Amino acid sequence: MSCLQTIQDYGLRSLGFGERLLPRSDFTLCEHFTLIGSGMIWNVYFGVVALAGGFFLATALAVAKASNAWWLRKPAEWFIFIFRGSPLFIQFFFAYFLFLSLKSVHPIFDPFTAAWLGALIVLFFNTAAYSGEIFYGALRSIPKGDVEAADAYGMAGWPRFRRIIWPTMLRLAWPAYTNEAIFLFHATALVFFSGFPAWQQRGDALYYASYFADKTFNPFVPYPILAFYFILLTLVITAGFGFVNRRLNRHLPRDQRRKMRFRPNLIR
Amino acid sequence: MFSYCTDPDTLGQIRWLSCFLTTGVHMSFYMSFLKVLFLLAVTAPVALAFGFVGAMAARSRLLPVSLMGKTYIAVVRGVPDIAFFLFFVIALDQAFEYIRHKVLCPDWDQPIRQGSDFIVCQAAKLPLGTDPQWMHETYGFILAVLTFAIVFGAFAANVLFGGMQAVPRAQLETAEAYGLNPGQIFWRILVPQMWVYALPGLSNLWMVLIKATPLLFLLGIEDIVYWARELGGTKTARFSDYPHGDWRMWYFFALLVFYLLMTRVSEVVLERLMTRLSHGQATTGGEAQRRAAA
Amino acid sequence: MKKLILTTAALALSAGMAFAAGHSQTVRMGTEGAYPPYNFINDAGEIDGFERELGDELCKRAELTCEWVKNDWDSIIPNLVSGNYDTIIAGMSITAERDEVIDFTQDYFPPTASAYAAASDAADWENGVVAAQTATIQAGHIAESGAALVEFATPEETVAAVRNGEADAVFADRDYLAPLVDESGGALVFIGPDVPLGGGVGMGLRESDTELKAKFDAAITSMKADGTLNTLLVKWFGEGTATY
Numbered sequence: 001m002s003c004l005q006t007i008q009d010y011g012l013r014s015l016g017f018g019e020r021l022l023p024r025s026d027f028t029l030c031e032h033f034t035l036i037g038s039g040m041i042w043n044v045y046f047g048v049v050a051l052a053g054g055f056f057l058a059t060a061l062a063v064a065k066a067s068n069a070w071w072l073r074k075p076a077e078w079f080i081f082i083f084r085g086s087p088l089f090i091q092f093f094f095a096y097f098l099f100l101s102l103k104s105v106h107p108i109f110d111p112f113t114a115a116w117l118g119a120l121i122v123l124f125f126n127t128a129a130y131s132g133e134i135f136y137g138a139l140r141s142i143p144k145g146d147v148e149a150a151d152a153y154g155m156a157g158w159p160r161f162r163r164i165i166w167p168t169m170l171r172l173a174w175p176a177y178t179n180e181a182i183f184l185f186h187a188t189a190l191v192f193f194s195g196f197p198a199w200q201q202r203g204d205a206l207y208y209a210s211y212f213a214d215k216t217f218n219p220f221v222p223y224p225i226l227a228f229y230f231i232l233l234t235l236v237i238t239a240g241f242g243f244v245n246r247r248l249n250r251h252l253p254r255d256q257r258r259k260m261r262f263r264p265n266l267i268r
Numbered sequence: 269m270f271s272y273c274t275d276p277d278t279l280g281q282i283r284w285l286s287c288f289l290t291t292g293v294h295m296s297f298y299m300s301f302l303k304v305l306f307l308l309a310v311t312a313p314v315a316l317a318f319g320f321v322g323a324m325a326a327r328s329r330l331l332p333v334s335l336m337g338k339t340y341i342a343v344v345r346g347v348p349d350i351a352f353f354l355f356f357v358i359a360l361d362q363a364f365e366y367i368r369h370k371v372l373c374p375d376w377d378q379p380i381r382q383g384s385d386f387i388v389c390q391a392a393k394l395p396l397g398t399d400p401q402w403m404h405e406t407y408g409f410i411l412a413v414l415t416f417a418i419v420f421g422a423f424a425a426n427v428l429f430g431g432m433q434a435v436p437r438a439q440l441e442t443a444e445a446y447g448l449n450p451g452q453i454f455w456r457i458l459v460p461q462m463w464v465y466a467l468p469g470l471s472n473l474w475m476v477l478i479k480a481t482p483l484l485f486l487l488g489i490e491d492i493v494y495w496a497r498e499l500g501g502t503k504t505a506r507f508s509d510y511p512h513g514d515w516r517m518w519y520f521f522a523l524l525v526f527y528l529l530m531t532r533v534s535e536v537v538l539e540r541l542m543t544r545l546s547h548g549q550a551t552t553g554g555e556a557q558r559r560a561a562a
Numbered sequence: 563m564k565k566l567i568l569t570t571a572a573l574a575l576s577a578g579m580a581f582a583a584g585h586s587q588t589v590r591m592g593t594e595g596a597y598p599p600y601n602f603i604n605d606a607g608e609i610d611g612f613e614r615e616l617g618d619e620l621c622k623r624a625e626l627t628c629e630w631v632k633n634d635w636d637s638i639i640p641n642l643v644s645g646n647y648d649t650i651i652a653g654m655s656i657t658a659e660r661d662e663v664i665d666f667t668q669d670y671f672p673p674t675a676s677a678y679a680a681a682s683d684a685a686d687w688e689n690g691v692v693a694a695q696t697a698t699i700q701a702g703h704i705a706e707s708g709a710a711l712v713e714f715a716t717p718e719e720t721v722a723a724v725r726n727g728e729a730d731a732v733f734a735d736r737d738y739l740a741p742l743v744d745e746s747g748g749a750l751v752f753i754g755p756d757v758p759l760g761g762g763v764g765m766g767l768r769e770s771d772t773e774l775k776a777k778f779d780a781a782i783t784s785m786k787a788d789g790t791l792n793t794l795l796v797k798w799f800g801e802g803t804a805t806y
Contacts, residue, residue: 197713
């Protein structure tokens with residue numbers, strides 16, 4: 001069977017299209033690459049959607065945590081503490097348990113025990129908490145002058161936040177936020193490994209990698225392939241975030257821009 | 269444990285629980301907490317050392333060394349730790365045994381890889397086949413520490429690299445003007461000052477390290493998550509004196525509390541450390557301290 | 563192929579020499595410790611079960627010093643071929659694909675039946691949702707059948723999935739399910755036919771360890787001959803179990 005045929009059969013296997021049965025003997029490198037790559041669709045899906053949603057919740061959390069009102073500050077602090085303070089492993093476990101019991105309350109919760117929604121929610125909360133903390137740190141280090149200048153221009157409330165505080169916050173937080181994004185994509189590998197069941201052998205990249213490792217009893221082929229895909233993904237993320245970083249800083253003089261890049265990277 | 273534990277079926281709730289929580293398996297569970305704490309305590313400095321060397325290499329003026337440092341950082345950071353753990357320990361183990369084999373059994377003429385088998389001479393085995401079990405466990409522990417250190421060393425290298433770059437240039441130029449040589453500048457000026465810039469990143473790294481410990485079982489260490497799963501699972505009366513249903517919820521809850529406590533304690537300690545390090549530094553934090561004192 | 567046989571023979575020779583040199587060779591026995599009644603961790607925290615008792619007896623007969631090692635199921639074969647222990651004795655069914663990578667002794671447990679268990683007799687095990695443990699022969703079987711496979715990391719979770727309604731049925735070794743069904747008080751029942759899968763349970767060894775394999779094979783034969791193996795089988799799996 002040619003490699004093209006394999007790609008046609010298994011390229012979208014993780015979504016349930018193509019051959020129903022996974023290859024079971026005489027595994028080729030092509031099958032390794034195709035199926036593990038097919039699984040990456042899920043990793044990208046989880047990462048992108050959680051990151052996009054988490055971004056907004058993170059902003060809200062950061063503002064709430066920096067707020068003077070205790071009823072806003074306390075819940076945000078606790079939310080961030082719990083999600084940052086416990087391993088994702090345990091969060092998946094409790095979430096699955098919770099969704100299962102909700103399911104018996106009302107059928108509306110049925111899809112929650114499936115990974116595409118249940119795990120997504122956990123990852124969404126998780127990244128919101130981590131990014132929220134990063135944004136909070138950035139919010140506190142916004143230069144006083146910027147805010148005073150906005151005041152002097154008669155800006156207040158929403159316009160001041162949207163046009164002055166928020167962009168500056170993003171600019172300061174961006175290097176650390178890039179790291180958070182990378183970590184989130186790596187964390188997606190845990191979804192089927194420990195948290196949620198895989199339905200009809202539709203899983204993420206790690207699921208297929210361990211399928212091969214289990215069938216061939218040789219961990220030295222599938223896992224490095226998985227690693228290769230993730231390095232590729234990391235490079236894409238770094239490039240994408242670097243592009244945004246340049247846009248965010250395009251108004252700054254060149255030497256100050258360089259300084260930005262060398263800020264110590266806060267990682268998750 | 270207690271004398272009244274001989275027949276658990278007859279006991280009241282409180283006594284039953286006291287017996288249940290002191291069985292041999294539970295002792296292993298409690299020991300695994302110590303194991304995790306010990307591993308954290310050992311791994312952190314080792315990873316920091318790896319990071320330091322990595323950052324020094326990345327800063328090197330020699331292109332190959334600098335490339336090696338940067339590749340190490342980029343590759344290891346690019347891969348999810350879980351994927352790394354799944355094959356790296358076996359690779360590391362085989363690499364050690366391979367080297368020992370080459371050194372200790374030079375006249376061995378069989379191939380080392382036969383089909384899927386990996387065979388080295390008896391003397392090259394690590395630990396030796398005749399060694400007691402505790403040696404095997406210690407060796408497994410050392411491998412786990414090394415694997416963790418290599419992974420987290422890459423992150424630490426990235427943070428320390430950033431920290432070194434963040435030390436104001438003026439400081440280094442002043443040192444040059446005083447006639448210090450590059451080695452002296454590095455050790456006396458750059459290194460003492462970089463910590464304050466690197467600490468936020470390192471604190472974060474420590475938090476990540478704590479939360480990576482559930483992956484220890486992949487490295488062959490029976491950690492707290494392994495025992496929580498094992499103990500929490502349904503036990504039938506045929507194989508245990510203490511049958512119970514699915515109690516994983518409770519055991520995982522205990523783990524949750526443990527991890528949250530670890531995080532909280534770490535936060536407090538690191539906060540104090542940051543205050544100490546900021547003392548006398550040319551940063552906003554240091555400046556604020558100076559003003560408060562004045 | 564011929565070359566392969568030659569190297570194996572040569573290695574058997576050298577392995578034999580190594581054995582003669584290291585007089586009291588310790589054999590490390592790898593098991594999972596999470597699959598009662600085959601192997602599990604007892605209240606005292608030690609490895610216990612059918613295979614523990616069997617393994618100790620085999621070592622006694624083969625005059626070997628044995629040590630027990632626990633290892634995760636997923637990496638149990640890679641760690642064997644890499645030499646971290648010398649045998650796998652973990653309820654591992656003899657299958658053709660495993661046999662390509664490692665060697666098995668003769669079976670010490672007759673070819674096992676796998677069975678479906680569900681919450682009620684009416685459950686649809688043919689076309690419904692069936693739970694199985696990831697990377698087992700049972701999961702492979704369901705994937706090829708008409709049912710929708712849902713995979714969990716541990717056997718515990720597969721049974722839990724039936725209890726909480728996630729899956730219509732669970733498909734696993736009958737001997738693993740039997741005590742759970744017995745004690746569930748009607749919450750779990752066996753349904754559908756028993757499916758014979760795999761070629762019995764044997765001890766796994768490195769392909770190059772022919773000497774050790776011969777010793778264990780001889781020990782198993784002697785246990786089969788004098789009926790001790792049957793006694794052990796009945797003790798751990800109950801009266802109804804298949805014997806030799």
